[in-house]
Amino acid sequence: MTFVPPSPQDLTGKVAIVTGTTSGLGRRFAQVLANAGAAVAITGRRVDRLESLGEEIEAMGARMLPVQLDVTEVSSIERCVREVETELGHIDLLVNNAGMNVQSPAVDMAPEDFDTMMSTNMRGSFFMATRVAQRMIERGEGGTIINIASIGAHTVLPGLATYCMSKAAVAMMTRSLAHEWARHKINVNALCPGFIETELNSEWFASAGGEKQIKTWPRRRLGQQTDLDGALLMLASQQGRLVTGSVLTIDDGQSL
Numbered sequence: 001m002t003f004v005p006p007s008p009q010d011l012t013g014k015v016a017i018v019t020g021t022t023s024g025l026g027r028r029f030a031q032v033l034a035n036a037g038a039a040v041a042i043t044g045r046r047v048d049r050l051e052s053l054g055e056e057i058e059a060m061g062a063r064m065l066p067v068q069l070d071v072t073e074v075s076s077i078e079r080c081v082r083e084v085e086t087e088l089g090h091i092d093l094l095v096n097n098a099g100m101n102v103q104s105p106a107v108d109m110a111p112e113d114f115d116t117m118m119s120t121n122m123r124g125s126f127f128m129a130t131r132v133a134q135r136m137i138e139r140g141e142g143g144t145i146i147n148i149a150s151i152g153a154h155t156v157l158p159g160l161a162t163y164c165m166s167k168a169a170v171a172m173m174t175r176s177l178a179h180e181w182a183r184h185k186i187n188v189n190a191l192c193p194g195f196i197e198t199e200l201n202s203e204w205f206a207s208a209g210g211e212k213q214i215k216t217w218p219r220r221r222l223g224q225q226t227d228l229d230g231a232l233l234m235l236a237s238q239q240g241r242l243v244t245g246s247v248l249t250i251d252d253g254q255s256l
Helices: 024-035 047-059 074-087 111-139 161-184 208-214 225-236
Strands: 015-018 039-044 064-068 093-096 143-148 186-193 247-250
Touching: 015 024, 015 074, 024 039, 024 047, 024 093, 024 225, 039 047, 039 074, 047 064, 064 074, 074 111, 093 111, 093 225, 111 143, 111 161, 111 186, 143 161, 143 225, 161 186, 161 247, 186 225, 225 247
Parallel strands: 015 039, 015 093, 039 064, 093 143, 143 186, 186 247
Antiparallel strands: none
C-alpha cells in the first residue's frame, strides 16, 4: 500500500491572527485558515462586526477569538497579542491584512488622509509584524508572517499614488524582515493581489466604468477572493517552509 502523508496544508494545532477581518479579503483569509484547522483570532476596531464571521468559524469546528484591534495604535497591537496568547496559545501565524485607501490625485491628497493611510498600511503592518515576531523569537520555535500588499507595490495605479507608496513600503519591509529574522526560523512573505471582487468594489465593477477597466486587462476578467486561497495556504503551511522574503504577485496578468 502506498503511504499517503497527511496534507501539508493541515494547520491543526496552529494559532493565527488575521487583521482587518470585518470584510473582504481578511474575512476570507480567516475562513480559509480556520477550515484548514487553525485557531483564528479575528480582529477589527468594532468587535460587533465580527460576530457573523465568528459564528461561521465555530460552525466549522474551529476555535476562534474576536479581538478589538486598531493597528494604528501600538498599545492596541500589544494588547491584542497578549490576549491571543492568553486565550488561544502561542502565535504561529500572522496575516497582516488591515489596510485602507483614499482615491485622490496626489496634488489634492489631504495631509490627514495621507497620515491615516500610512499609519494603517505601513506603520500598522510594521508594528503588528514586529510585536508578533518578538514573541516568536522569545519562544524560539519560529513562525510565519504573511503581509498583504498589492500590485500597487510595483505598478502605477492612477489616482492611488499614496496607496501605492504604502504598499511598496510593505513589500520592502517584507524582504527586510525576512532577512533579519531568518535565523529565528520566521518566514516573512507578501502577497500582492490584483483587482479582486469584494463587497466594497462590486458596484464599481458592475458599472460601465468598471466594465471598461476590466476590458483593459489581458484576460478581461476580475479576480475572485477564492483565487488567493492556494497561495495563502502554501505560505501558511509546511509547503512554504523554504519560502521567505518573497513578494508574490497574484493578479491574472493585470499588471503586465
